[in-house]
Amino acid sequence: MDFSVLNEALASKSFDKIADICDNLMLQVAAEGVPFQDEWPFAIHLLGHIYIDDINSARFLWKSIPPAIKESQPELVAAWKIGQKLWTRDYAGVYEAIRGFDWTQETQVVVAAFSELYTKKMFELLLSAYSTISIQDAAQFLGMSEEDATNYVLQQGWTFDPASKMLTVMKLAIVREQKLDPGKLQRLTEYVFHLEH
Numbered sequence: 001m002d003f004s005v006l007n008e009a010l011a012s013k014s015f016d017k018i019a020d021i022c023d024n025l026m027l028q029v030a031a032e033g034v035p036f037q038d039e040w041p042f043a044i045h046l047l048g049h050i051y052i053d054d055i056n057s058a059r060f061l062w063k064s065i066p067p068a069i070k071e072s073q074p075e076l077v078a079a080w081k082i083g084q085k086l087w088t089r090d091y092a093g094v095y096e097a098i099r100g101f102d103w104t105q106e107t108q109v110v111v112a113a114f115s116e117l118y119t120k121k122m123f124e125l126l127l128s129a130y131s132t133i134s135i136q137d138a139a140q141f142l143g144m145s146e147e148d149a150t151n152y153v154l155q156q157g158w159t160f161d162p163a164s165k166m167l168t169v170m171k172l173a174i175v176r177e178q179k180l181d182p183g184k185l186q187r188l189t190e191y192v193f194h195l196e197h
Contacts, residue, residue, distance in 0.1 A: 003041070010044070010106065015113050018048030019057065037069060043076045047110045050083050051117070058083045075107060082114075094118060095143030119143060123156070132166050 006025065009017045022045040029036045042065055049058035062080050070077060078101035085093035098115050122141045126133060139149035150160060150167070157170040 006041070006044070010109065013109070013113065015048065015051045015110055018044060018110070019052055019054060020048075022048055023057075037066060041106075042069065042073065043079045043107050044110065046076065046079045046083065047107060047114065050079070050086065051110065051114045053086075055083060055086050059087070075101065075104060078103070079107070079111075082111075091122060092140045092143065098143075115143070123153075126153075127169060127171065130169050132168050135160075135165050135167060138167055 003025070006018065006021050009015070009021055022041070026036070026040070026045070042061075046058055046061055049055070049061060058080075062083065065076070078097065081097040081100070082094060085091075085097050095115070095118075098111055103111050119142055122143070126138060126141055135146045135150055138153060139146045142149045142152060144152060153167055154160060159168040159170065160166075161168065
């Protein structure tokens with residue numbers, strides 16, 4: 001089987017394309033009637049769906065994998081454990097599943113990129129959902145130690161109250177650039193002119 005397109009995506013760190021590439025390759029190989037399941041990179045395929053937050057497709061892929069392959073590939077089972085934690089919204093469990101397996105070099109790159117992306121998503125969730133949060137809860141959401149989580153959010157402009165051990169969320173000011181359409185300005189000018197005369 002030719003996995004060159006997949007290998008190029010992995011090499012260029014285009015992890016958001018992995019799921020589509022694997023889906024298309026799988027359809028192509030299945031249409032040709034070639035037995036592919038023994039050498040298929042199921043863990044990478046599953047992680048590709050997890051990376052783009054397509055948990056439904058990850059679940060369906062998991063269900064379509066023969067039990068013999070699941071039993072013979074512990075890395076695939078570890079990748080699915082991440083998917084399970086995402087499915088149940090066990091935020092701290094996602095980080096435990098990531099750290100709980102010794103990934104191969106090929107999958108380690110994808111898992112590390114997902115972990116970084118997931119931490120950013122969790123930070124944005126905290127940013128939008130909280131005005132104050134305990135250090136312990138922030139650390140759990142961000143998958144870090146309390147000290148690391150405190151340093152991370154302080155770098156983002158949050159403030160820390162040592163007495164209550166609470167973090168105050170600093171909402172970032174959203175700068176919106178208003179685009180001025182000359183056509184709209186012309187119509188508004190004509191409308192105002194019409195009203196005045």
